[in-house]
Amino acid sequence: MKPDSSQELDAEGEDRLRVSEIFKSIQGESSWAGLPCVFIRLAGCSVGCAFCDTAYAREGGTAMTVAEVVEKCLALSGRLVEVTGGEPLEQAACLGLVRRLIERGMTVLVETSGTLPISGLPAEAVKIMDLKCPSSGVCAKNDWSNIEALGPRDEVKFVIADRADYEWSRAMIGKYDLTARCKEVLVGCVFGAIEPQCVVAWILEDGLDVRFQMQLQKVIWAPGARGV
Numbered sequence: 001m002k003p004d005s006s007q008e009l010d011a012e013g014e015d016r017l018r019v020s021e022i023f024k025s026i027q028g029e030s031s032w033a034g035l036p037c038v039f040i041r042l043a044g045c046s047v048g049c050a051f052c053d054t055a056y057a058r059e060g061g062t063a064m065t066v067a068e069v070v071e072k073c074l075a076l077s078g079r080l081v082e083v084t085g086g087e088p089l090e091q092a093a094c095l096g097l098v099r100r101l102i103e104r105g106m107t108v109l110v111e112t113s114g115t116l117p118i119s120g121l122p123a124e125a126v127k128i129m130d131l132k133c134p135s136s137g138v139c140a141k142n143d144w145s146n147i148e149a150l151g152p153r154d155e156v157k158f159v160i161a162d163r164a165d166y167e168w169s170r171a172m173i174g175k176y177d178l179t180a181r182c183k184e185v186l187v188g189c190v191f192g193a194i195e196p197q198c199v200v201a202w203i204l205e206d207g208l209d210v211r212f213q214m215q216l217q218k219v220i221w222a223p224g225a226r227g228v
Contacts, residue, residue, distance in 0.1 A: 015093035017069060018043040018061030020054075020086060023227045024076045028217035030128050030155055031184045032109060038078030040069060042094060045087040047113045050137040051161065051190045056226070057086040066097045070104060082128075084111040089118070098125050115141040119149040127154040128186075131172055133165035135190070147176050154182045157213075161190040166202050173208065185210040191218055 020043040027037040041054070043061025052058070064072075073081055081101055088094045089112050101108045102124050110121055114129040115138070121127060129146060132138045136159070150156065156178050158169040169187065172178070178185050187203060187210045189196050200212055221228045 015066045015096050016063050017066065017091055017093050017097060019064045019069060020057040020061050021227060022069065022072050022076070024078065025228050026216065026220075027080065027082065027109075028215050028220075029188065029213050030109070030111075030157070030186060031211065032080065032126075033213065033216055035080055037080045037082055037109075038073050038076045040073065040081065040083045040097070042083065042085045042088045042091055044090050045085055045113075046090065047087055047115050047132075047138055047141060049113070049132065050135065051159070051193065053191065053223075054086065061086075066093060066100055069097060070100050073101065073106065074104065079106060080109070081106045082109040082111055087113050087116065089116040095120050095122075098122060113138075113141075114146055115143055117143060117149070118146050123151065127151075128157060129154065130157050130159065131169070133158060133160060134168055135161040135165050135193075139168075147178075147181070150178075150182045152183055155184040155186055156182055157186040157188065159188050159190055160199055161193040163198075163202075166199060170206060170208065173210065179209045186213050187211070188213045188215065191215060191223060 020041040022040050024038050027033050027035045041057055043057050045058045098108050099122055102122055109126045109128055111128045114131055118127050132142050160166050173185055189199055217228050
């Protein structure tokens with residue numbers, strides 16, 4: 001699905017977004033894990049990943065202007081902000097939101113499925129991009145042109161459900177020289193599908209230069225908790 005280039009405008013011509021939720025918590029993943037972070041979860045996603053853990057954000061959402069979203073972040077004292085989803089890049093106004101947040105002095109992470117172009121995002125934004133593994137059921141939707149758009153601030157994430165996913169991820173890391181191309185290569189587990197010890201053992205056996213990650217929010221709170 002391509003971004004909606006005819007995004008909704010309000011009466012004053014302000015870009016509008018469909019927002020699932022905005023909340024402050026700690027960052028649960030990536031090299032930023034553990035830091036206080038404001039999350040902007042945009043609604044809408046057509047990717048269809050088999051192990052999506054935010055299915056509630058695929059549809060619906062509350063209409064908010066970009067200015068309203070920025071003000072909510074400021075009210076939450078957000079210096080580190082993550083724009084996520086859903087799939088945030090399915091909303092064309094997402095790009096303007098990211099630019100506005102950066103202009104207000106915030107460090108902005110954008111977590112995306114990697115199925116839509118990331119080249120339109122500002123260079124100052126930190127892209128945290130999935131490469132969808134075979135067990136996700138949507139591996140064919142990976143936009144491989146995004147590899148060339150990655151920079152030294154960006155991170156690539158693999159979420160693994162089984163040994164086949166791990167071997168595929170290992171091959172992609174080597175094929176695209178990802179550890180040299182971006183700041184971090186992140187390897188994590190589908191929650192409840194595979195024991196973390198297995199994945200860690202494989203990483204150590206192969207000497208992969210990657211960062212293993214857990215979803216801290218599922219360790220601290222109940223796995224299905226929202227707004228955390």
